[in-house]
Amino acid sequence: METNRLEQARMRASGNGRLIDLIDTNFHANGFYFPQDILTEAAAAYFPSRHYDPDPRGAPSARNAIAAYYQRVGIPAAPDEILITASSSESYNLIFNNLCEPGDNIILPTPGYPLFEYLASFNHVEPRFYRLDPRENFRLDASTVEAAVDARTRLCVLISPNNPTGMSAGRTEIEALLEVCRKHRLTLVCDEVFSAFIYENRPLARPATLADDVLVLTLNGISKMYACPDLKLSWILVRGPASQAETVGGELEIANDMYLNCSSLTQAMLPSLFERGDTFQRDMVQAIDRNRQLLISALDPVEELTLHRPTSGIHAIFQLHGTRWDDDEDFAVDLVEKHACYLHPGYLYGIDVGVYGVVSFLKERSALSEGLERLVAMVRSGR
Secondary structure (H helix, E strand, C coil): CCCCHHHHHHHHHHHHCCCEECCCCCCCCCCCCCCHHHHHHHHHHHHHHCCCCCCCCCCHHHHHHHHHHHHHCCCCCCHHHEEEECCHHHHHHHHHHHHCCCCCEEEEEECCCCHHHHHHHHCCCEEEEEEEEHHHCCEECHHHHHHHCCCCEEEEEEECCCCCCCCCCCHHHHHHHHHHHHHHCCEEEEECCCCCCECCCCCCCCHHHCCCCCCEEEEEEHHHHCCCHHHCCEEEEEECCHHHHHHHHHHHHHHHHCCCCCCHHHHHHHHHHHHHCHHHHHHHHHHHHHHHHHHHHHHCCCCCEEEECCCECCEEEEEECCCCCCCHHHHHHHHHHHHCEECEEHHHHCCCCCEEEEEECCCCHHHHHHHHHHHHHHHHHCC
16 A cells, blocks of 8 residues: 555654654553453453353343443433444444445545545445534534435434544534434434543533434444443444334344454443443543643644644644645644654545644643644744
């Protein structure tokens, strides 16, 4: 596979040990590990009664724990409305493959994470897009969703909190989106994998609580929620009109039964994460929020850029203006080659107007601080 200029520059710079990766989103690499004692005890409890008895929707004890979590946040979920998968990518694949026919289309947000386009194409589904407008701080405009709908549209995807914008959709935005789904009989797929990362005491509006006449498939998992990407457990919550939810849930159950990818061990451990993980999660979110505030304090005063201040998630976007760079890949390559600092240009996420950069504030704090200093130095100096 041919590598682009930015990747070539990154590979060259990584050899000297000075490169700071400001788009690093690896929880473990940045020091966030779920407590080992809880995981060890949960795993040890599994083995004395070890018995393989797979359920195509997932182990009842695990689904009970997930349902209890949703009930605590105001969603009256039942265990039978939940299907357990090995990853959010697998959840998307099941949904795209079973709710769409080849040649159908789905509507995705832009800016957005490129993986979803690949998953759509992998399932012979056309990706279409609605725009999160940077001039409105990436606010969701439901009219751009409706403009993309035609007779073969099956799904609309909402990612809230959003990667890469660092924003969450508000209640008014979601209600307008639900109205489009209601009008055109679309299923709404709501990706909430960053739902634990909400800052400034803002409420998280959840589509599953705002409509009972629209089919809403809510995706989440423990990869981000408990910094456990290696344990490979995610889920789909299926809620909406009873007959439709039952039919779709049954179709997804049959598809899930073909693979049963999520391990019995991880499913058996899940209740312990929910029961004993609150302190870890709170401390992790507080640490990442301090990084977010560091990012804001470093970039807000810089006249040559505009930071879209993130209120959720682990990503942020900024726009350059009044500098010599008129191409965001040129800017990103210069940053790597001259200052050994790596970020993503906006075009990788579908931002095709202006000069944008995307960073993550998950980064270990001292490295984040140094990387931001290098970024600011180059922007201010213009070289």
